[in-house]
Amino acid sequence: MIDAILKxxxxxxxxxxxxxxxxxxxxxxxxxxxxxxxxxxxxxxxxVRSLETRQALAHADHDQTWMxxxxxxxxxxxxATTRIQSERDLxxxxxxxxxxxxxxxxxxxxxxxxxxxxxxELGLGTCWTGFYRQADVRPILNIPxxxxxxxxxxxxxxxxxxxxxxxxxxxEITHWERWS
Ligand SMILES: Cc1cc2nc3c(=O)[nH]c(=O)nc-3n(C[C@H](O)[C@H](O)[C@H](O)COP(=O)(O)O)c2cc1C
Numbered sequence: 396m397i398d399a400i401l402k403x404x405x406x407x408x409x410x411x412x413x414x415x416x417x418x419x420x421x422x423x424x425x426x427x428x429x430x431x432x433x434x435x436x437x438x439x440x441x442x443v444r445s446l447e448t449r450q451a452l453a454h455a456d457h458d459q460t461w462m463x464x465x466x467x468x469x470x471x472x473x474x475a476t477t478r479i480q481s482e483r484d485l486x487x488x489x490x491x492x493x494x495x496x497x498x499x500x501x502x503x504x505x506x507x508x509x510x511x512x513x514x515x516e517l518g519l520g521t522c523w524t525g526f527y528r529q530a531d532v533r534p535i536l537n538i539p540x541x542x543x544x545x546x547x548x549x550x551x552x553x554x555x556x557x558x559x560x561x562x563x564x565x566x567e568i569t570h571w572e573r574w575s
Contacts, residue, residue, distance in 0.1 A: 399516045404559065406520025409464040409551030418517055419467065422550070425513035426471075431502035437477040438503045441470040441536055451535045456547055457526035465522075465549035470532070471507050472542040473499035485541040488529040496543065503545040510548060520553030 423440055431437060443449055444467055452470070453462040462468070475487050478495035487496050507523060514521045523546045532544045 396512075399512045403511055403515035404520070404557045405522040406549070406551070406553045406555075406557060407461045407522055408554040409466065409520060409549070410554050411464075412466070412552045414467050414519065414550055414552070418519060419469075419550070421517060422469070422510045422513050422519075425509040426506040429502070429506035429509045431505065432498055435477045435499070435502060437474045437499035438506045439472040439474055439542065441472070441538075443468040443470060443536075448535065452527075452532065452547055455527045455531040455535060456524050459524060459526060462522075462524065462547075462549050464554070465520075465551040467550040469510065469548040469550060470536060470538075470544060471503055471510075471546045471548065472538065473503040473545050475499055475541045475543065479541075487541060487543055500543055500545055503543075507546050507548065514550060518552070520549075520551055522549045523547075524549065 419442055423442075426438060426440065427436075429438075443452065446463075449463055449465075449468055452468055453459050456462065473496075475485060475496055478499055479485055479493070487493075511521050511523065525546050527544070527547065529544055532538065532547070533540065533542075538544065
Protein backbone atom coordinates (compact mmCIF):
# COMPACT_ATOMS: atom_id res chain seq x y z
CA MET A 396 0.00 0.00 0.00
CA ILE A 397 2.75 2.47 0.88
CA ASP A 398 4.16 1.95 -2.64
CA ALA A 399 0.92 3.13 -4.23
CA ILE A 400 0.73 6.01 -1.73
CA LEU A 401 4.27 7.07 -2.63
CA LYS A 402 3.66 6.65 -6.36
CA UNK A 403 0.50 8.79 -6.41
CA UNK A 404 1.05 12.35 -7.57
CA UNK A 405 -1.30 14.95 -8.95
CA UNK A 406 -0.65 14.57 -12.66
CA UNK A 407 -1.47 17.54 -14.88
CA UNK A 408 0.03 16.36 -18.18
CA UNK A 409 -1.15 13.21 -19.96
CA UNK A 410 -0.22 11.15 -23.02
CA UNK A 411 -2.57 11.05 -25.99
CA UNK A 412 -3.55 7.49 -25.13
CA UNK A 413 -6.98 6.16 -24.20
CA UNK A 414 -7.85 4.55 -20.87
CA UNK A 415 -9.79 1.30 -21.21
CA UNK A 416 -13.22 0.70 -19.71
CA UNK A 417 -11.64 -2.20 -17.80
CA UNK A 418 -9.19 0.16 -16.11
CA UNK A 419 -11.96 2.65 -15.30
CA UNK A 420 -14.05 -0.13 -13.80
CA UNK A 421 -11.11 -1.21 -11.63
CA UNK A 422 -10.90 2.34 -10.29
CA UNK A 423 -14.61 2.39 -9.54
CA UNK A 424 -14.40 -1.04 -7.94
CA UNK A 425 -11.81 0.37 -5.52
CA UNK A 426 -14.23 3.22 -4.79
CA UNK A 427 -17.15 0.85 -4.34
CA UNK A 428 -15.31 -0.99 -1.57
CA UNK A 429 -14.57 2.16 0.49
CA UNK A 430 -15.83 2.46 4.05
CA UNK A 431 -18.65 4.89 4.86
CA UNK A 432 -20.61 5.96 7.93
CA UNK A 433 -23.48 3.51 8.52
CA UNK A 434 -22.37 1.86 5.28
CA UNK A 435 -24.49 4.43 3.43
CA UNK A 436 -22.23 4.35 0.35
CA UNK A 437 -23.47 7.79 -0.71
CA UNK A 438 -21.29 8.05 -3.82
CA UNK A 439 -21.98 8.11 -7.55
CA UNK A 440 -19.51 8.50 -10.40
CA UNK A 441 -20.01 9.93 -13.88
CA UNK A 442 -17.36 8.81 -16.37
CA VAL A 443 -16.85 11.45 -19.06
CA ARG A 444 -14.94 10.84 -22.29
CA SER A 445 -16.67 13.36 -24.59
CA LEU A 446 -14.28 16.20 -25.46
CA GLU A 447 -17.13 18.69 -25.62
CA THR A 448 -18.27 17.76 -22.11
CA ARG A 449 -14.71 17.76 -20.77
CA GLN A 450 -14.22 21.23 -22.24
CA ALA A 451 -17.33 22.49 -20.48
CA LEU A 452 -16.23 20.92 -17.20
CA ALA A 453 -12.67 22.30 -17.40
CA HIS A 454 -14.12 25.72 -18.18
CA ALA A 455 -16.45 25.53 -15.14
CA ASP A 456 -13.46 24.32 -13.10
CA HIS A 457 -11.70 27.70 -13.19
CA ASP A 458 -10.71 27.27 -16.82
CA GLN A 459 -8.06 24.70 -15.96
CA THR A 460 -7.27 23.89 -19.60
CA TRP A 461 -4.45 21.49 -18.65
CA MET A 462 -7.24 19.07 -17.66
CA UNK A 463 -8.09 18.48 -21.32
CA UNK A 464 -4.97 16.43 -21.98
CA UNK A 465 -6.59 13.72 -19.82
CA UNK A 466 -8.84 11.46 -21.95
CA UNK A 467 -11.23 10.71 -19.09
CA UNK A 468 -12.78 12.68 -16.27
CA UNK A 469 -14.55 11.04 -13.35
CA UNK A 470 -17.05 13.34 -11.70
CA UNK A 471 -17.61 12.19 -8.12
CA UNK A 472 -20.93 12.90 -6.45
CA UNK A 473 -22.16 12.65 -2.88
CA UNK A 474 -25.85 11.79 -2.64
CA ALA A 475 -27.48 13.72 0.21
CA THR A 476 -30.68 11.69 -0.09
CA THR A 477 -28.91 8.73 1.54
CA ARG A 478 -29.03 10.78 4.77
CA ILE A 479 -31.87 13.22 4.22
CA GLN A 480 -35.08 11.51 3.19
CA SER A 481 -38.57 12.78 2.66
CA GLU A 482 -37.56 16.35 1.97
CA ARG A 483 -39.02 17.56 -1.25
CA ASP A 484 -36.93 19.79 -3.49
CA LEU A 485 -33.77 19.29 -1.42
CA UNK A 486 -31.12 21.72 -2.69
CA UNK A 487 -27.53 21.59 -1.44
CA UNK A 488 -24.51 23.62 -2.38
CA UNK A 489 -21.35 25.19 -0.90
CA UNK A 490 -23.46 27.23 1.53
CA UNK A 491 -25.24 24.24 3.04
CA UNK A 492 -24.10 23.71 6.62
CA UNK A 493 -26.12 20.57 7.43
CA UNK A 494 -24.21 17.79 9.14
CA UNK A 495 -25.72 15.15 6.86
CA UNK A 496 -24.16 16.88 3.87
CA UNK A 497 -20.78 16.91 5.56
CA UNK A 498 -21.20 13.19 6.23
CA UNK A 499 -21.87 12.27 2.61
CA UNK A 500 -19.03 14.48 1.37
CA UNK A 501 -16.68 12.90 3.93
CA UNK A 502 -17.61 9.39 2.81
CA UNK A 503 -17.27 10.22 -0.88
CA UNK A 504 -13.83 11.72 -0.26
CA UNK A 505 -12.68 8.34 1.08
CA UNK A 506 -13.94 6.61 -2.07
CA UNK A 507 -12.17 9.20 -4.20
CA UNK A 508 -8.87 8.51 -2.48
CA UNK A 509 -9.36 4.81 -3.21
CA UNK A 510 -9.65 5.76 -6.89
CA UNK A 511 -6.47 7.83 -6.78
CA UNK A 512 -4.52 5.03 -5.12
CA UNK A 513 -5.85 2.27 -7.38
CA UNK A 514 -4.96 4.44 -10.39
CA UNK A 515 -1.40 4.81 -9.09
CA GLU A 516 -1.24 1.05 -8.69
CA LEU A 517 -2.31 0.61 -12.34
CA GLY A 518 0.27 3.15 -13.55
CA LEU A 519 -2.42 5.72 -14.36
CA GLY A 520 -2.16 9.39 -13.45
CA THR A 521 -4.93 11.34 -11.77
CA CYS A 522 -5.60 14.77 -10.35
CA TRP A 523 -8.44 15.65 -8.02
CA THR A 524 -9.77 19.07 -8.99
CA GLY A 525 -12.25 21.20 -7.12
CA PHE A 526 -12.09 24.77 -8.35
CA TYR A 527 -15.76 25.07 -9.41
CA ARG A 528 -19.18 26.00 -8.10
CA GLN A 529 -21.89 23.37 -7.83
CA ALA A 530 -24.25 25.57 -9.81
CA ASP A 531 -21.83 25.71 -12.76
CA VAL A 532 -21.09 21.97 -12.99
CA ARG A 533 -24.57 20.56 -12.39
CA PRO A 534 -26.25 21.70 -15.62
CA ILE A 535 -23.41 20.31 -17.76
CA LEU A 536 -24.14 16.76 -16.57
CA ASN A 537 -27.78 17.05 -15.59
CA ILE A 538 -26.93 16.47 -11.92
CA PRO A 539 -29.84 16.85 -9.49
CA UNK A 540 -29.69 19.57 -6.81
CA UNK A 541 -29.60 16.98 -3.99
CA UNK A 542 -26.19 15.69 -5.14
CA UNK A 543 -22.89 17.43 -4.33
CA UNK A 544 -19.94 17.34 -6.73
CA UNK A 545 -17.05 16.41 -4.42
CA UNK A 546 -14.39 16.27 -7.10
CA UNK A 547 -13.69 16.16 -10.80
CA UNK A 548 -10.85 13.72 -11.40
CA UNK A 549 -8.67 13.73 -14.47
CA UNK A 550 -7.50 10.25 -15.45
CA UNK A 551 -4.96 9.22 -18.07
CA UNK A 552 -1.53 7.85 -18.79
CA UNK A 553 0.95 10.31 -17.28
CA UNK A 554 3.24 12.19 -19.66
CA UNK A 555 5.67 12.75 -16.80
CA UNK A 556 6.00 11.87 -13.14
CA UNK A 557 5.77 15.15 -11.22
CA UNK A 558 8.15 15.68 -8.35
CA UNK A 559 6.70 15.15 -4.91
CA UNK A 560 5.14 18.08 -3.08
CA UNK A 561 6.26 18.78 0.48
CA UNK A 562 4.41 17.37 3.46
CA UNK A 563 4.34 18.40 7.10
CA UNK A 564 6.54 16.32 9.35
CA UNK A 565 5.11 13.54 11.52
CA UNK A 566 6.05 15.61 14.57
CA GLU A 567 3.91 18.50 13.36
CA ILE A 568 0.77 16.41 12.99
CA THR A 569 1.08 13.77 15.72
CA HIS A 570 -0.28 14.16 19.23
CA TRP A 571 0.01 11.47 21.86
CA GLU A 572 -2.88 10.96 24.28
CA ARG A 573 -4.11 14.60 24.13
CA TRP A 574 -3.78 17.79 22.12
CA SER A 575 -1.08 19.34 24.34
C1 LIG B 1 -9.96 18.47 -2.64
C2 LIG B 1 -8.81 18.73 -3.59
C3 LIG B 1 -8.97 19.68 -4.58
C4 LIG B 1 -7.92 19.93 -5.49
N1 LIG B 1 -8.16 20.80 -6.51
C5 LIG B 1 -7.18 20.98 -7.43
C6 LIG B 1 -7.43 21.82 -8.57
O1 LIG B 1 -8.52 22.35 -8.75
N2 LIG B 1 -6.43 21.96 -9.46
C7 LIG B 1 -5.20 21.35 -9.33
O2 LIG B 1 -4.34 21.53 -10.20
N3 LIG B 1 -4.94 20.54 -8.26
C8 LIG B 1 -5.91 20.34 -7.33
N4 LIG B 1 -5.68 19.49 -6.26
C9 LIG B 1 -4.38 18.79 -6.14
C10 LIG B 1 -3.53 19.37 -5.01
O3 LIG B 1 -2.97 20.59 -5.42
C11 LIG B 1 -2.43 18.32 -4.65
O4 LIG B 1 -3.02 17.15 -4.16
C12 LIG B 1 -1.44 18.85 -3.61
O5 LIG B 1 -0.74 19.98 -4.09
C13 LIG B 1 -0.40 17.77 -3.22
O6 LIG B 1 0.28 17.31 -4.37
P1 LIG B 1 0.24 15.76 -4.77
O7 LIG B 1 -1.21 15.37 -4.98
O8 LIG B 1 1.03 15.64 -6.05
O9 LIG B 1 0.84 14.98 -3.64
C14 LIG B 1 -6.69 19.23 -5.37
C15 LIG B 1 -6.56 18.27 -4.37
C16 LIG B 1 -7.60 18.01 -3.49
C17 LIG B 1 -7.43 16.91 -2.45
